[in-house]
Amino acid sequence: MELTKTAKAVKPPKPAKPSRLSLSQKQAIKGLLFISPFVVGFMIFYLRSLVMTIQFSFSDIEVIDGGYSSTFVGFKHYIHALAEHASFKQDLVTSIMDMVVDVVLIIFFSLFMAILLNQKFRGRTLSRAVFFLPVILNSQAINTAITMARQMMMGGMSPVSADVAEAAAVGTVNVMYYVYMFSDLGLPIGLLDYVIGAVTRINSIITASGVQLIIFIAALQSIPPSLYEVAKIEGATPYETFWKVTFPMVSPLIVTNVVYSFVDSFINSSVVNLSYETIFRNLNFALGSVFSLLSMLVVCLLLFITVSIISKRTFYYN
């Protein structure tokens, strides 16, 4: 008891009036100054926009001279979007389904290709450059022309489904032939659908996985070689090495890539297109805002679930 009392008494008195800011306060001010452009921008362009979008979605908007007038109508537009609109629900569901399927395929494909392209062989730089090409050429006009050119290269047919025809024309094999063959073998139709979908989608998968591929290659490069040496000395087979060394070391980047792929395929999805059309073609601001908000909510929810599932299994080296 005695000791604590004296200890309290000994404690140095605070300066009565701090004439200057303390070091940590200075640091805080400097830090805030450094990030201030972003904070201001975020407030103006994101936070305000988000609030406005929510506000729009609950009101009827009328464009008047030099601005707009809005009247509060409650959930009218939400009900319209979910119960009456012809294509929103369908678009949303197909977009989400496509997204999920695509993201899984993109992650597998880019990891696989990264492992291949990370090995030493002649022409490695060139092939890496080729696989990054789709990112460079990823503009709407160019994509449209490339799709046309692809069909032209495949023989200029006018197929029912361009995707299937593309895949079919690659080696002049008939995809449907294999579908019938495998379904005759008794494989479940759902699985077949998925595999065929994956095969026919190979173009869009390759096109969408340029950035992820680069990130995975970078991750593979950053694995310390000593781990592989240890695995070799301990007598691990390549298969074991992959699952015990490569995969865990790359796994933090899987989260990054999943997030990136989700956002990327969301931007190009039909539901975003629908809300763009609704706002700027049909000038139905309120309904467009509802579409944006609902799709954004669904995607964020999906992202949250996926990321929390994956990051539980992620291995962090440090």
Added chain:
Amino acid sequence: MKSNSLTAKIKNMRSDTRLANEGRRVLRQSKNLLFVIFRTAIIIGLSYVILGPLIGILANSFFSNADKYSPVVYLIPQEPTLERYRLAIIRMDFWNTLLRMLAYVASLTLIQIFICSLVGYGFARFKFPLKKLFFACVIIMIVIPSHSVMLPIYMTFQNFNPLGIVGAVNNIRANGGLSGLSLSSLFSGGGGINLLGTPIPMYIMTLLGCGLRAGLYIYIFNQFFRGLPKEIEEAAAIDGAGTIYTYFRIMLPNAMPSIITVTIFSIVWQYNDTFFANLFMISPDIVLSKSIASLQTNVQFLDRIFDPSISVLYVYAGIILVITPIMVLYVLLQKWFIEGVERSGIVG
């Protein structure tokens, strides 16, 4: 006799092991060979999927009318012509547009690098209240694409009036002076200026750290600066360098890998961006990817080439023209690029 049989046995065993080793070696070699064949096949095949249409576009852009309809011509034209390029260059006003585009993209990229590195550095090195919240904002910006909030952004720039200042200036100008304007009518809100149709909105957004995928760049810079040793700055501070000096002269030069990564991403995405270009209605005189979209219509109606399979050849020539600059740039920078990604902190 006995020793003889023993040596024979040992000889036998030796040759056995040698044989076994030989067998294992052959097996391993053939396994490797199979793997190399497999790998080469996959890489070449998938490369073809990517390059195939490009080869087609390139070849077709040299086709003359006769080649296009000749059944024997597949990729190599019999009478190659540069006519497609000539007309595409005229109709797109290619050289001027390219110059404007390059200036636009380069200036935006410089601003992106400057602002995003600044913000990333701020997040990486300073402690301040609400830091976690602000960083969550960066993540939100990555996850929520600007597509979800496009309408308010559009409206902001349609009637651009930050804090009523622009409106006030306009009101003063309209009134011919300050006299006779009460303070309330000065800041009455109306009378902002319409910035749509110009690239100014893009510059404003980029300057405020909200440009095209700025969240990602901030994240990259933040990760990289966090990985640099703190001792560098401590040494600089002891030697008497201020924060600004330390940042520009010591931290930025050290961040070269991140800068190269961000430069490539920013140039490529900005060059190909059509979303913001359409949202802000930036004129096709500046944005090449927009001018190529209208090329076919232009050629059809201005030059009376109505045959779609001929007029599309001009689009192919246009595409080759548009992608050449960015390809050249990528080939020049790509050596540093992948290394840059490796060291830039995306990987953590």
